[in-house]
């Protein structure tokens with residue numbers, strides 16, 4: 001699993017922007033949904049092309065400030081909604097023919113440097129981690145969940161090998177005093193026996209808590225399904241992921257939509273109906289050397305896209321079953 005992204009820039013830098021524009025080709029006009037508006041890097045680039053419209057979503061209400069500036073300039077071509085992308089198919093799209101749906105997952109530099117959000121141990125802030133529209137914070141989770149639940153979160157969402165030791169230590173320490181960001185970092189540093197020279201000791205636990213607090217697994221799965229539903233024929237769904245769990249989900253989802261399930265290679269091919277999507281490029285797209293030089297944070301980015309072949313609205317997928325073990329862990333949050 002790749003590390004939580006350590007910021008290296010004074011501002012947000014839209015990742016793989018050139019590649020995304022070349023895939024969605026806004027020069028031909030059309031309506032695009034930017035599911036992760038952030039600081040508006042993608043939306044603004046699309047709006048440079050005259051016959052385009054952008055519907056942008058972000059769960060963080062702080063994104064609205066930037067969205068308001070864009071709205072003033074492009075009042076009849078830009079619409080922002082402070083919503084989670086899992087709710088995309090509930091938004092009234094007024095018969096818009098959607099040409100592209102774009103997800104740039106994770107968080108922006110603006111969010112990571114905000115101490116109120118407490119996303120990073122590099123900017124010691126509240127133990128919060130809420131991106132927006134959440135039910136509980138990381139502080140509530142760390143201080144109240146059973147240690148066996150914390151262990152699962154660290155193990156499955158962070159691939160933290162010393163999950164059990166860390167969870168146990170948290171259980172002990174929180175009896176003395178409520179755990180805050182500083183204390184959590186201290187516990188991890190003191191508890192871990194093995195050090196990874198490439199990443200900070202706290203990276204995996206912080207990533208795990210962020211995924212848990214924001215229910216990022218079910219958000220992604222529901223967002224992908226909603227995105228594929230609203231697309232019209234020839235519409236493109238583009239996703240940029242930043243860690244291996246996200247990429248695994250996107251890769252599996254795209255595969256199930258674009259390939260028939262093989263029953264057995266020894267049996268004759270069955271007359272199966274056409275799939276509704278095609279994978280134009282199987283290989284993942286990575287940032288260029290130039291982008292890596294300009295923005296080190298892009299190093300864990302992976303881009304995948306899929307093209308819709310018809311106007312169907314129903315999506316057949318077993319993605320919930322496939323990742324049910326992760327959704328069950330997210331649901332531990334219902335105890336809070």
Ligand SMILES: C[S@@+](CC[C@H](N)C(=O)[O-])C[C@H]1O[C@@H](n2cnc3c(N)ncnc32)[C@H](O)[C@@H]1O
Nearest residue numbers: 014036038039040041042058059084085104107
């Ligand atoms: C990496 S940033 C996007 C940056 C954007 N592409 C740009 O160029 O400015 C990811 C954004 O997605 C938002 N986000 C994350 N999960 C979300 C969700 N489930 N629904 C809506 N927005 C989400 C975050 O709040 C953050 O602003």
